[in-house]
Amino acid sequence: MIVHLLTIVHDQDGALLPEMKAYLQRASSIYNKIYIVISDETNDAVEAEARKNGLKTFRIPKKGAAFARRQALRLVFENSEAAATYHYCDFDRLLTWLEVGTAELKHTIETCPDVDYLLLGRTKQAFQSHPLEWQETEKWTNHLFSLAIGFEADVTAGSCIMSSRALKAIVAELPYSIGKMTDAEWPLLVKSKVKEAVIQAEFVNGLCYRERNRALEEDSVINWANRIKLSSFIAETILTHYYQGTSN
Template sequence: MKNNDVALITIIHDIKGLIYRPLSKVINLIKAYFPQAYVAVSNQTSEEIINILKQAEFKVFIIEKKGVANARRKIAEYMKNYSHEYYHYCDLDRLVTWFSEYPNEISLVKQQIIKYDYLIIGRTLSAFNSHPVQWKDTEHITNRVFSYEFRKNVDVTAGSCGMSRKSLLEITDKSKAKMTDAEWPLIIRNSHKDNDIGYIEVNGLKYLEYNKSQSKNELDEWTSRTRLTYLICQSINELKRAHK
């Protein structure tokens, strides 16, 4: 299968346009790798972000700001109207970092996506360690819990994955958790497709300054990251009970 058969799906919520400058430097390169690109943009996002995406011929969907899980589900649901065989999902801020730092990894990842019904895309140790301590400490817990249930050591909180159209349709039918990081691969696992879930680690999902959250201070950041850990672990427990 040709690399161009893998469509890009992504999301962005950026009120202040913080990602505009780094995005403008790599957007043409992104489109060169992904001629078919789709993005769900929150209705609070800066107009300059929306405009540059449209100018680069992304298919842009404006959605109400209701959180990351809702946005990810929305972009997946929109894909029901298209006929791509495979999809590479990545949060847009992380995708920009990836193309800024390690664009050559993308071709390798696309080659891996088409081998599986679902591909978990995690971070190398150096990429993981580039994140703030609030992220590392809380995501370490989440990854430990997921890896215990999945029976393989993986990083599931990096904001990127790959999937076949069959898996995308199954996910859109069943996804309902407050966070999707662990939910989506476990939906596929629960459909008795353990052998069709792959895992790869990349350097490009590292942390740069514009990847930071919008928490106002360090305590808010710790509180937010801890809450995310709880929600993801809750989804793991719910999918565990559903797995027979």
């Protein structure tokens, strides 16, 4: 099976460089190709290190994670063969997974079921490694999404695997994608736009929390408020696509 990795990064200070040098080479034995979308504000050394490890790089304006994720899908769709399977993973999540469980990541890719969309979520242990404000807000977002999709899933872990026809369907909808987050948007688009789509969920330990995954301020009030806002954005997307799906 041909599997391509899609990832995005914004790293102004090059803080991820030591981990890139330590762990990124491990990915070369797992994927056929790796594509990384890099914000135009990211340190040039990050792109240089990515290329050194064989990654195909694209530079885009910094306009938030949702914009970057959508651009990643569009650019890979335009620059890769149609017969591939695609693994999307946020770059900080990828580095953590390579650090704590390269074997698990390799096994996940090699044994991926023949589905249109595989939601890669966190085991209970991995989920509980996250800060409390992440756990308390994301558990309700995941519960809402699970009700909408029809089975238990963790949609907020920043990783998924999709078929070529699922990728094509999502890219076709990009001109109309205006949601502030893509986590729930993509699988619900596949559910509504791909005929007889097969969507499943899997839970892994490698999507656990490490310091590199932090998006925290010193002020706990701001931390909680930010996580609540993110969850509300995803909830809005779930409602929008759920009602569209039920009306089809």
